[in-house]
Amino acid sequence: MTALRVAIVGSGPSGFFAAGNLLEQDDVEVQVDVFDRLPTPFGLVRYGVAPDHPAIKSVTKIFDRTAQHENFRYFGNVEVATHVTAAELAQWYDAVIYAIGASGGRRLEVDGAWLPGNHPSSDFVGWYNGHPDRRELDVDLGVERAVVIGNGNVALDAARILVTDTDKLAGTDMADHALRALHGSAVREVVVLGRRGAEQAAFTPAEVAELGKLPGVDVIVDPADVPEEDKERDKARPPVERNNIKQLRRLAAAEPTGADRRIVLRFLRSVVGINGEGKGGPVRSVSIARNELVEGEDGTVEAQPTGHVDEHDAGLVIHAVGYHGTPIPGIPFDTERGVFRNADSRIVGYDGEPLPGHYVVGWIKRGPSGVIPTNRDCARDTVSVLLADAAEGRIPRSAFDGAQVEKLIAERVENLVEYDGWMAIDAHETALAEEHDRPRVKLTSVDEMVDAALGGSGETPA
Numbered sequence: 190m191t192a193l194r195v196a197i198v199g200s201g202p203s204g205f206f207a208a209g210n211l212l213e214q215d216d217v218e219v220q221v222d223v224f225d226r227l228p229t230p231f232g233l234v235r236y237g238v239a240p241d242h243p244a245i246k247s248v249t250k251i252f253d254r255t256a257q258h259e260n261f262r263y264f265g266n267v268e269v270a271t272h273v274t275a276a277e278l279a280q281w282y283d284a285v286i287y288a289i290g291a292s293g294g295r296r297l298e299v300d301g302a303w304l305p306g307n308h309p310s311s312d313f314v315g316w317y318n319g320h321p322d323r324r325e326l327d328v329d330l331g332v333e334r335a336v337v338i339g340n341g342n343v344a345l346d347a348a349r350i351l352v353t354d355t356d357k358l359a360g361t362d363m364a365d366h367a368l369r370a371l372h373g374s375a376v377r378e379v380v381v382l383g384r385r386g387a388e389q390a391a392f393t394p395a396e397v398a399e400l401g402k403l404p405g406v407d408v409i410v411d412p413a414d415v416p417e418e419d420k421e422r423d424k425a426r427p428p429v430e431r432n433n434i435k436q437l438r439r440l441a442a443a444e445p446t447g448a449d450r451r452i453v454l455r456f457l458r459s460v461v462g463i464n465g466e467g468k469g470g471p472v473r474s475v476s477i478a479r480n481e482l483v484e485g486e487d488g489t490v491e492a493q494p495t496g497h498v499d500e501h502d503a504g505l506v507i508h509a510v511g512y513h514g515t516p517i518p519g520i521p522f523d524t525e526r527g528v529f530r531n532a533d534s535r536i537v538g539y540d541g542e543p544l545p546g547h548y549v550v551g552w553i554k555r556g557p558s559g560v561i562p563t564n565r566d567c568a569r570d571t572v573s574v575l576l577a578d579a580a581e582g583r584i585p586r587s588a589f590d591g592a593q594v595e596k597l598i599a600e601r602v603e604n605l606v607e608y609d610g611w612m613a614i615d616a617h618e619t620a621l622a623e624e625h626d627r628p629r630v631k632l633t634s635v636d637e638m639v640d641a642a643l644g645g646s647g648e649t650p651a
């Protein structure tokens with residue numbers, strides 16, 4: 190049997206883990222082409238993971254090894270939907286795995302959420318990480334207080350970045366434009382708001398503990414917001430909750446040092462309105478409702494407003510309230526969950542029937558939750574369903590071969606960046622960083638990246 194030809198759309202962790210898994214198979218030969226809309230691979234590893242968490246990014250070494258496989262090709266700077274349609278991919282390949290992530294940001298739906306000074310966390314995080322789509326974002330840091338809405342790790346990342354000493358950030362791969370802006374920042378207090386209580390927080394213990402260790406930053410937690418120590422009750426809590434509470438008790442007990450910058454963690458608070466200066470002017474304050482917890486019929490704990498609302502000055506609001514995927518024409522989409530419609534890793538139509546040869550992996554399959562290793566298990570599931578379908582003849586084989594497809598893509602895409610092009614970008618970024626003792630200096634525009642991929646200076650062509 191000829192090799193199975195699989196296209197993977199998206200080169201984030203889920204796409205790369207799926208590629209690695211397919212190429213490791215002993216009983217079937219697979220050829221894998223990975224597409225990404227950007228010249229640079231690795232998705233949120235490059236554009237989401239915080240710059241001051243470099244160890245997390247070392248997972249790319251595994252992806253580099255996958256890319257060295259003789260049956261692997263990378264087609265970067267190719268957007269599926271724009272340069273190539275889903276219908277074409279279905280014709281050109283035996284199977285297509287969608288791994289496009291879910292990195293569109295949600296905003297809280299309250300009055301004033303679109304005023305200048307509001308940013309979904311996806312935009313803010315993409316801005317400081319140098320995502321080409323977000324490099325022009327206008328983040329006004331000339332304000333004293335910022336509010337971060339949300340209680341997950343992304344909310345804590347955003348809060349930490351806003352108050353971390355820029356001398357420390359200068360040793361990371363944070364985008365230069367963000368470093369400059371943060372260096373001149375007037376932000377002195379970041380208030381992080383959780384709709385529910387400390388026990389329901391979605392962040393993890395290591396992230397909350399890290400806040401307490403930031404030099405020059407006081408972390409304020411109201412002791413009344415944290416359940417009192419109770420050995421029996423604490424023992425019965427799930428481990429993440431137990432350790433979160435332990436860390437929060439520590440922070441609540443610490444005396445503020447009078448540091449120049451503060452992070453305030455507030456629980457049982459919802460933003461119910463964002464107020465601008467005049468009509469349509471930038472954010473000047475937020476209206477915050479206090480909540481109480483009520484237990485639903487199904488046992489889940491929900492926040493309910495008590496009717497008490499306070500107004501607090503603030504000039505910057507980061508909405509860290511979740512992510513959603515972006516539809517691709519021809520692929521059935523679940524608008525509510527923001528994912529491709531799927532069952533058991535197969536993309537399914539609106540009638541629930543699988544679309545032959547169409548699969549899904551990562552955040553666009555499960556929704557925006559789970560850390561990088563979660564995508565490894567997810568990819569294993571997707572690949573095993575795909576291979577079982579192929580073995581049982583449920584996949585229609587393509588009449589195209591790899592050379593024909595490469596020619597078609599090269600005709601369509603003016604500035605195709607293959608893996609050696611990415612390696613040239615990588616070499617260029619790391620060389621730029623050497624004299625500054627940084628891991629890399631990121632190129633942030635597609636033009637600069639294409640230029641560096643072709644062996645140029647990485648400067649934007651005139």
Ligand SMILES: Cc1cc2nc3c(=O)[nH]c(=O)nc-3n(C[C@H](O)[C@H](O)[C@H](O)COP(=O)(O)OP(=O)(O)OC[C@H]3O[C@@H](n4cnc5c(N)ncnc54)[C@H](O)[C@@H]3O)c2cc1C
Pocket residue numbers: 198199200201202203204224225226227230231232233234237238239242245267268269270288289290291292314343346517550551552553558559560561562564
């Ligand atoms: C702010 C933030 C911080 C995080 N920090 C951590 C952390 O510290 N540790 C950890 O383990 N996990 C972290 N995560 C979670 C982790 O990043 C995700 O689990 C993981 O990236 C999801 O992988 P994915 O492949 O599904 O999506 P993504 O990583 O989003 O990759 C999707 C890829 O698809 C490409 N793409 C999109 N549309 C198209 C298209 N139409 N055509 C071609 N290509 C397309 C994108 O350019 C991108 O490269 C973080 C997430 C966020 C948002």
